Structures are given as C-alpha cells and as structure tokens.
Amino acid sequence: QVQLVESGGGLVQAGGSLRLSCAASGRTFSNYAMGWFRQAPGKEREFVAAISWRIGGMTSYADSVKGRFTISRVTGENTLYLQMYSLKPEDTAVYYCAAGRVPVTTGHATGYDYWGQGTQVTVSS
Secondary structure, eight states: OOEEEEEOOEEEETTOOEEEEEEEESSOOTTOEEEEEEEOTTSOOEEEEEEESSTTOOEEEOTTTTTTEEEEEEGGGTEEEEEEOSOOGGGOEEEEEEEESSOTTOOSSTTEEEEOOOEEEEEEO
C-alpha cells in the first residue's frame, strides 16, 4: 500500500522559511516524478514543484516559487523535501506531496496517482 505522509507545515511570518518533508513508502518510485502541490481556501489545487526520482533529479517549478523554493529528495530514505524561503502570505495553503509516472515538467495534477493528506502552511503578514 502506497503511503505519502507530509510533515513540517506550520505558522511562519512573512519572509521566513519552512521545510516540508514527505515520507514515501509502499513501492519503488524509480520511474516516478514526485511533486508538491498546494491548495488555498477557495482556490484550485496548483502545481508548486516536481523532481524526478531518478539519479540526476530533473526539477521544475511554478513561476510563483522560482528562486524561493527548492525541491529535493533522498532516494535512500524515500523522502521528498520542499525547502521554502522568503515566504509570502500568498503562499498560505495546504501543501500536498504526490507521485506519478508523468514528466517532471507536467506542471499539473493530472497523472499523479498517489497523494498525501497534506500539511498546512500559514504565512502571516
């Protein structure tokens, strides 16, 4: 049974930083893209960042987070990370970890087969 479990969310002031983690288990993800998505109240779920699980780890980012967020993974630990810097109030959302056999550059949720339950990130102004 595949499980993706996020952690690391919380309340932070604007300009601050957080690191989200996603512990993945239940299968081999070697041919998968691992992604972070977020959903703010009243808005659709949106793509944040993705990385290939393979060695080399190609990455892609939404324009809104480029230069502020960094996605990474530790394959030996089956863990995905999202390091977030210079947080803004508009980054406030529930952040979800996802896995799917899609191109890293997909940039949307279609094709991501597995999802975590989400972790809340709140950025105060």
